Amino acid sequence: MQGNKKKKEISIQPRVTEFLREAEKEISESSREIKIELPDQPEFFKTPVRFGAIPVDKLPLGCDKEQQYKKLYPQISLPFQQVEKISFGHPDLQPNRLIFGDNLHIMRMLPSNSIDLIYIDPPFFSGRNYNVIFGDQNEVRSFNDIWEGGMPGYLTWLNARLLEMKRLLKPTGSIYVHLDWHASHYVKVEMDKIFGYENFKNNIVWCYKTRQFSKRYFNKKHDDILFYTKTEDYPFNWNESGVLEQYSDSTISKYKLKDEKGYYRLCGRGIKGSPIKSAKDVDSKWEKTNPELVVRNYLAEGYAPSDYWNIDIVNQVAIERIGYPTQKPEELIRKIILASSKPGDVVADFFCGGGTTPAVAQKLGRRWIAGDISRIAVSVTRDRLLIELLSKDTKAIQQSLEKVPDISIEHWGVYEIPKLVELSNESFRNFVISAFNGRFSTEEGLIHGYKGGIPIFVGPSSQEEIITKKDVVAFAKEIVTKKSKHQGTMIAWAFAPSAKDAANKLAAAHAASIDFVKLELTPIESAKFSEHITSKNPEYRNLLKFILPPEVRVSTKRVGALEYEFDVTESVSLNPGGKIVNVQWDFNYDGERFVSTQGYSFIGMKNNKPILKAIYKFDQIGERRIACKVQDDEGGEKIYIFEMNLK
Ligand SMILES: C[S@@+](CC[C@H](N)C(=O)[O-])C[C@H]1O[C@@H](n2cnc3c(N)ncnc32)[C@H](O)[C@@H]1O
Structure with missing residues (x-):
């Protein structure tokens, strides 16, 4: 018996080694390291010799010399599942991509040097009672991950992502990281280590008004946006309309800045103080001696932009408001995209939330890639883009869609079973x-x-x-x-x-x-x-999941003339431990494309519970096809369609 066993082991051995060799080869191939270059720390960080050996952290927090962040967050490779393709009739153009999943792993699947501009607005490091927006399980898990270990944990979590973003940026690329007082100063230090102190361009201060009121300190009414470039060769369209700062009406009337051609001159003076009626009236001698005060003719629409921006927050009554709690104003993102990219460039936001960046990029003719770990955020973004693109009359839509690439909606790691069985x-x-x-x-x-x-x-x-x-x-x-x-x-x-x-x-x-x-x-x-x-x-353990759509149950109640209450409270998630977290409504479903009725893409939360009832007033009687899209907190989503005869 013993002898037999021995013999068997010997005969297995060559095969085992063959398997192991192949396995090792495969592993080393799949985890081939792409090491992202870190900048040399300049003289700036040198300590005086007389101080002796003072330790200076040259590597970003959490970064391993050899494996960078692949030691803490090992690389894994999973496929993308396309769950929807919204086609605008231009299959020849590369589609814009909206991706649901954890951005660190998603970014690792994307090619180096492929993005022109990145804007991110990551969750702030703002304390344990930070309000997770949706209670979406993926979002909660990401938040726990962010919080693990306080500030060092947050910075390590963010650094791993920033380093990938650096890899993705083209050599001419720019990155804007939106933060506030909680962490901006810490992140600045880390970004200097990742992008290089010399590649820091601005700390943009976004000033806004809120009702916050304290008598103990100056009220905090600004955010910080750190702007870095990958190299010194980068675009900056400072004189683009929309980037230039606007003169206020009082400045215009005070200094009579507009000449007859409609051009503005900030402090330009007419010859011998006479009014400027045309270019020949300009006192060029005075201009020569005061170059910093002169705004040249081509600045017809404003003056050189500064690093503090007064832009209103998206308040309760703003037209662009979609109800997403941390939604940023389009004007802010517009300024960034106009300044640091041109039409056709690729703009990315890997923490896209309610989709402000892809929505603005789409409007400005940029290509885009966006993602979020919350399924609701991805659904809200998808709807926002569609509402935007399809909210005009048919002819205007056709014209505006002339060069619009398709939108590919993809999942990474959380896969929809009904879509897989259709393959x-x-x-x-x-x-x-x-x-x-x-x-x-x-x-x-x-x-x-x-x-x-x-x-x-x-x-x-x-x-x-x-x-x-x-x-x-x-x-x-x-x-x-x-x-x-x-x-x-x-x-x-x-x-x-x-x-x-x-x-x-x-x-x-x-x-x-x-x-x-x-x-x-x-x-x-x-x-x-x-x-x-x-x-x-x-x-x-939660990165790879196969999920089912929820079972949707709708009840309707007439509450007034042509006014109905729609309720999906009885719907259930079919995924283990799952809960229903959001519902979107299309009260005029065309049978083909679900487009949320404006204001019904994200109805929000009350007492930390999702609002699953909605009231809608129709404008005329007759047959109506209605669709609702229900999401659970595990990533499951279902479109449920029904008909009503409105009397
Ligand atoms: C502050 S919000 C962004 C808001 C957005 N700028 C807007 O205008 O609507 C941050 C977003 O990051 C997402 N997020 C958090 N961790 C993530 C991760 N690991 N991968 C992808 N998205 C993540 C959250 O789900 C949330 O939607």
Whole structure:
């Protein structure tokens, strides 16, 4: 017996080493490090020799010399799932992308040097009672992650993302990071280490008015936006209309700045003090001696922009208000996009919230990429863009959509089962193999891929077809006869008891003699399927999920003439532990594209609970098709359509 065992071990050995070698090769290929260059710390950080050895932190907080942030946050690779493509009839143009998922991992999947401008407005480091906006589980998890370890935890969390953003920016790229007093000074120090002190351009101060009132200190009524460039070669369109600062009416009337051509002159003087009626009246001698006071003719619309901006917050009555609690004003983002990009450039916001950046980028003819970890934020952004693009009459829409690229809405890590089961078997296989971190096989037959040298079989996309004994036997045969291998992995939605039985028998036989096959049966939604991710970091257990749409139940009640109350409180999430967190309404559904009725894209929260009732007044009687889109806090979403006869 003993002797037999020994013999067996020896005969297995070459195969085991072969597997290990292949596995190692695969691992090192997949986690090929792209090290992002950090700037040399200039003289600025040098301590005087006479002070002796004073430690100076040259690396950003949490950054490992060799692996950078891949040590704390290991790299994982998962596929993108396209859940919707909104087409405007220009498939030849690269689509704009709206991505649901954790931005660190998403950014790691994007190509280097591909983005012209990044604006981000990350959650502020503002204390434990920071109000998570939606109570969306992904958002809550991200918040816990941000908070772990107080300020160092926050900075480490943000630095990992900033470093990726630096990689994504083109050499001519710019980045604006929106913060406030809670963390801006700390983040400035970190950004100097990541982007270089010399690449700091501005600390823009956004001044606003709020009702906040304190008698103990000066009221805090500004945010800080840190502006850095990747190199010294960057665009800055300071004289673009919309970037230039506007003269106030009182300045214009006081200094009579507008000449007859409509040009402004700030302190320009007419010859011998006479009024400026045309360019020839300008006292050029005076202008020469006061160059800093002269605004030249081409500044027809304003004067050189400064680093403090007076822009109103998006208050309760603002037209652009969508109800997203931390929504930033379009004017602010507009100024940034106009100053640091041109039409056709790629603008990105990886913390897009209610979608202000993609909405403005879209209006200004920029391409864009946006993302958020909250499913609600992604849905609100999608609706905001569509409302914007389709809210005119048909002809105007057609004209305005002439060069608008499609919008691709994608998920990373949280995958919609109903969309997966619609895929062709081939696309499904590719998706599953990539989510399992395997390699595709181009060969005909039942071996669809490999992982660590072990053949993989993927079942059909339909959940109705489960794997049986017949499939197990056929796969086992193919492995042995075609590949002379003795191990295999079968992945499918579900396995019949006969399949499990067959696999157990094969495994028992394999234990007795290597010539038999050991098959691992791995259901797609099992912990085993995502082991390659959780083994890298236990915190990653929520990164790979397969989710179902909620079950939507709507009740309606007439509350006035043509006025109805719509209620989805009875709807339920079908995902473990899930809760319904938002509902959007389209009260005039065209049967094709869900476009939220303005004001019904995010109804908000009351006492920390989502508002799932809405009242709507129709303008005429007749048949109406109504659609509502309901989201749960695990990322599930469902569109439910029904008809009403309004009397
Ligand atoms: C302050 S809000 C952005 C608001 C946005 N600028 C607007 O105008 O509506 C910050 C957003 O970051 C998102 N977020 C937090 N952690 C994230 C992560 N790890 N990946 C992607 N988005 C994240 C939150 O869900 C939230 O929507």
